[in-house]
Amino acid sequence: MVNGANSHKRLLPLFLDLGSRSVVIFGGGGVGERKARLFSEFSRVTVISKSFTEGLLQMEKDGSVKLVSVDLSKGYHEYLEGVFMVIPATSDAELNRSIEIEASIRGIFVNKVDGIGDVVVPSLIRKGPIDIAISTKTPALSKYLRLRLERELGENFEDMARLLGQIRKEIKKEVPDQTERSRIIWSILSDREVWRLLDQSYEKAYMRAREQVPQHERDSLDAGDPPQGIDRRD
Numbered sequence: 001m002v003n004g005a006n007s008h009k010r011l012l013p014l015f016l017d018l019g020s021r022s023v024v025i026f027g028g029g030g031v032g033e034r035k036a037r038l039f040s041e042f043s044r045v046t047v048i049s050k051s052f053t054e055g056l057l058q059m060e061k062d063g064s065v066k067l068v069s070v071d072l073s074k075g076y077h078e079y080l081e082g083v084f085m086v087i088p089a090t091s092d093a094e095l096n097r098s099i100e101i102e103a104s105i106r107g108i109f110v111n112k113v114d115g116i117g118d119v120v121v122p123s124l125i126r127k128g129p130i131d132i133a134i135s136t137k138t139p140a141l142s143k144y145l146r147l148r149l150e151r152e153l154g155e156n157f158e159d160m161a162r163l164l165g166q167i168r169k170e171i172k173k174e175v176p177d178q179t180e181r182s183r184i185i186w187s188i189l190s191d192r193e194v195w196r197l198l199d200q201s202y203e204k205a206y207m208r209a210r211e212q213v214p215q216h217e218r219d220s221l222d223a224g225d226p227p228q229g230i231d232r233r234d
Contacts, residue, residue: 128158
């Protein structure tokens with residue numbers, strides 16, 4: 001994770017599992033919809049508003065969000081109970097600030113739409129098992145870095161992540177020393193021939209990577225079943 005955001009605020013870059021967490025978005029406009037589309041992939045999302053965009057209404061039909069029609073000017077406190085994170089995204093800046101203060105008092109994380117809150121949503125790159133998050137003080141720079149890194153991360157990186165996961169799983173029991181396992185993994189990463197072979201054949205790259213395992217360990221691995229998708233006759 002690349003983090004250059006707001007040196008005066010000590011933000012710790014983390015990847016969180018929000019699957020069982022509740023996220024409440026106050027505001028059913030375009031900003032609320034954008035936030036709902038992001039967070040609904042990872043958590044239980046409720047949108048509180050007097051009205052909603054067509055996109056949010058469709059998301060409710062699809063079952064990805066829950067919509068609650070409420071006039072927030074008459075109160076919102078009851079919707080903060082048991083919430084992990086709130087996103088004040090109404091068109092009323094004063095109301096947003098009020099929600100933010102109340103959430104902070106209750107120890108609820110706040111993701112602001114017009115500044116830096118407790119939670120900052122980074123620019124994301126996802127390529128198979130690889131996740132990269134980028135955060136800077138300037139959104140344009142974050143986007144630039146994301147686009148540049150996406151060009152650099154070719155298909156090889158996805159295949160390499162898969163290959164390392166497979167090798168690591170195989171040697172975890174056969175190579176008891178963690179330092180030695182780390183050395184093997186790093187040797188595979190440093191082997192340009194493995195990278196070259198990934199362009200041609202995952203199986204060939206895998207067999208080349210196995211050569212980094214000491215011979216006596218390879219003998220132990222060979223005694224087991226071949227990895228899925230690998231034919232030892234090749």
